[in-house]
Amino acid sequence: MTTQKILADRPSRVESMTGLPCDQVDRLVLLVYAHHPFEPARRHALGPYRAVVVVLLYLRHNLPQTLIAELFGCSQPTVSRLVARLMPAITSVLAPVAARTEANELRSTVRVDGFLAPTGDRRKDTYTSGMYSGKRHRCGFNLQVVGSWHGTLVLTGKAQPGAMHDAKAWHESGLAAILDGRLHADGGPGGFADTAYIGTGLYVPTKKAQGQTLTASAREFNKMIAAQRASVERVIAHLKNWRVLSSGYRGLLDRFGPVLGAVTKLEIYRTS
Numbered sequence: 550m551t552t553q554k555i556l557a558d559r560p561s562r563v564e565s566m567t568g569l570p571c572d573q574v575d576r577l578v579l580l581v582y583a584h585h586p587f588e589p590a591r592r593h594a595l596g597p598y599r600a601v602v603v604v605l606l607y608l609r610h611n612l613p614q615t616l617i618a619e620l621f622g623c624s625q626p627t628v629s630r631l632v633a634r635l636m637p638a639i640t641s642v643l644a645p646v647a648a649r650t651e652a653n654e655l656r657s658t659v660r661v662d663g664f665l666a667p668t669g670d671r672r673k674d675t676y677t678s679g680m681y682s683g684k685r686h687r688c689g690f691n692l693q694v695v696g697s698w699h700g701t702l703v704l705t706g707k708a709q710p711g712a713m714h715d716a717k718a719w720h721e722s723g724l725a726a727i728l729d730g731r732l733h734a735d736g737g738p739g740g741f742a743d744t745a746y747i748g749t750g751l752y753v754p755t756k757k758a759q760g761q762t763l764t765a766s767a768r769e770f771n772k773m774i775a776a777q778r779a780s781v782e783r784v785i786a787h788l789k790n791w792r793v794l795s796s797g798y799r800g801l802l803d804r805f806g807p808v809l810g811a812v813t814k815l816e817i818y819r820t821s
Contacts, residue, residue, distance in 0.1 A: 552579060558596035567605035568790060569819055577601065577818070580642040581635065594623040595631070603628055604635045608812055611792035611799075636811045643814035650817050654703045655731060659740040660696045660781035661724075661751055663715045665689040666708070666794045666809075668802060679710035680802075690805060691715070692794070693722040695740070696784035698777075701820040705788075705813045708805055715745035725749065741777040752777075788816055 556575055563571050578601045595603065603617055607628070614628040621628075665682050667689040680688045691713050693706035706722025719725050732750040733739030742751040754771040757763050763771070789795035791812045798805060 555579065555582065555597050558598040560599060560602060563602060566602060566609070568609045569605065569815070573819065574602070574605070577639065577642070581638050584642050585635075585638040594627045595621060600631050601635060601639070603631050604639065604811075605815070607632055608636075608791055608793050608808070608815065611796045613799075636807060640807070640811045640814050643818050646821050647814050647817045650701075650821060651703055654697045654701075655728070656738065657698055658738045658777075659703060659728070660698065660778055660784070661694070661719070661740050661742040661746060662696075662778070662781045662785060663691055663693045663718060663745075664785050664789070665711050666692050666805075667797050668711075668805075669797050669799075679712040682711035685711070687711070689798075690809075691718045692809065693718050693724050694781065694785055694788065695724060695728075696781040698780060700780040700783040702784050702788060702813065702816045705809060708809055716747065716749055719746060719749055741774055741781075743778065787820075788812070791816065 555578060559571075559575070560566070563574050567574055569577070578598050581601055582597050593600070599621060603621060606612065606617060606620075607614070614632070615625045618625045618628045665685045665687060667687050668680065670681075670688050680690075682689065682691070689711040690708035691711050692708055693715070694702070695704040695706075697703050704724060704727065706718070706724040709718040709721050713721065728737075728740065729735070731737035731739065733752055734750040740751045742749070742753050744753050744756050746753050747756065752774060754774045755763060755767040793808055794812060798808065800808065
């Protein structure tokens with residue numbers, strides 16, 4: 550299928566549907582089908598462009614697959630097959646962009662924080678399996694995020710149970726190993742975080758001891774840390790715009806990892 554035919558299938562309002570500029574969606578569609586060719590011999594319910602948009606719409610707005618199927622005039626199993634087939638393809642073709650971003654941004658000081666991606670109470674052992682976060686009073690995954698100084702996503706770690714403390718999740722997610730030798734304590738550019746990351750090697754605010762007050766210098770130091778950390782809050786806010794991470798993931802829990810991987814690559818691609 551030619552480039553002109555693929556792009557001719559572009560739906561209207563593609564930017565609001567996907568959260569990506571139209572030219573970025575065009576490039577992504579062409580990349581996907583350059584590495585994972587469309588099978589012309591088979592009959593397809595949707596053309597190649599709309600097939601990719603279906604996956605992006607699912608990740609961006611977290612709509613039920615039955616609703617997406619109704620919007621695109623196909624069946625729910627078709628939407629499910631497209632998500633299963635094209636989501637790994639999208640992750641794969643965007644991996645070089647993410648790798649370049651990681652290599653560039655980890656030369657500078659990074660910002661670290663975590664947030665809960667809700668999953669709902671869908672299993673009888675949810676509370677005993679560690680998915681319930683007492684801090685946030687919801688079930689979900691603890692996601693660790695590394696952002697750049699200018700407020701763009703650099704890395705996300707492997708999803709951890711929601712009950713896990715941020716400091717432990719930082720290590721278990723694999724991010725601590727990636728930044729090993731790059732933190733302030735190791736003479737590297739390091740990173741800034743909040744008091745949940747005490748003992749990790751990141752720069753954190755001075756914690757007030759019980760019954761004592763902070764000195765003026767400690768308050769000034771904490772103010773500086775807060776100013777430095779503001780950019781990672783913007784990173785998380787933009788990441789949550791991919792509603793599959795913020796409005797309640799409905800898929801199988803053991804398939805959340807590929808979803809997080811795809812959203813991470815897409816958000817890095819969006820800001821690249």
